Amino acid sequence: MTKLTINVAAEYSATPLGRHSKHGKFSGQRFRDDFLIPALQEYDQIIIDFDGVAGLPSSFLEEAFGGLIRRNAITVSDFFKRVKIQATMPSLMLAHDRISRYVNAARVVA
Numbered sequence: 001m002t003k004l005t006i007n008v009a010a011e012y013s014a015t016p017l018g019r020h021s022k023h024g025k026f027s028g029q030r031f032r033d034d035f036l037i038p039a040l041q042e043y044d045q046i047i048i049d050f051d052g053v054a055g056l057p058s059s060f061l062e063e064a065f066g067g068l069i070r071r072n073a074i075t076v077s078d079f080f081k082r083v084k085i086q087a088t089m090p091s092l093m094l095a096h097d098r099i100s101r102y103v104n105a106a107r108v109v110a
Contacts, residue, residue: 004043005086006035009052019059028063036064037073040082050087056095062102069106076107 008016012035013026020029039046050056065083068074074082080103085096 001044002042003045003047004039005047005049006039007049007052009050011035014052015054016060017057019063023059028060028065028067031060032064032067032071032073036068037071040068040074045082045084047084047086050085050092050095051089053092056092056098058098061095061098065099066102066106069103076103079103 006012008031012031016026016028016031018024018027021027036046065079068079069076080100085099087093087095
């Protein structure tokens, strides 16, 4: 099984922000399109490490992760099997629950 860890703060931005690319260069859309989708195409399991980010705006998380489902980049069941969310900082530990809600909600829309 091939595995990749993406440390968001180190490899993308310590301040991810915004839904679409027009909202800034560290948007959820860009993270999804430039990081998540290529990683899912190449690796069996992806670990998203949020330690070190200053915060996780809902617009960023919803577009990055809910957008995977809406764009048919991955199914909901495969998402939960292949994508793991990692955060040890107390302020970021809720990211897993928020992302789960966005992914499940996107299933209804997709």
